Amino acid sequence: MDAKLQTIVKALDDKKAEDITVLKVGSLTIVADYFVIAAGTSNTHVRALADEVEFKLREAGFAPRQIEGKATGWILLDYHDVVVHVFMKDQREFYSLEKLWADAEEVDLKEIL
Secondary structure, three states: OOHHHHHHHHHHHHOOOEEEEEEEOOOOOOOOOEEEEEEEOOHHHHHHHHHHHHHHHHHOOOOOOEEEOOOOOEEEEEEOOEEEEEEEHHHHHHHOHHHHOOOOEEOOOOOOO
16 A cells, blocks of 8 residues: 555544545546545544544655645545545545445455554
């Protein structure tokens, strides 16, 4: 698994993200190779999760293409080949990206976590 993806998953796990899911979407879209989806328990937790991912990736030398939604319950961090979606639980259920991208392969995170 690529270093960027490992850094993201570990950062989310370290900050107690809930239900971390990685979808391999590269064969389905040109937007990214992977979507990382995670949930936080409050708006503060969602921001803390996104901030930790941003901090750890900056430390590793990766710069974001774009970051959206810092004031909302859904923060999107675009790191070119990996797009990170950090949601409040209710918004994650509402938008249901896992169902929308049901054809994507889910990555086994056991080797990271």
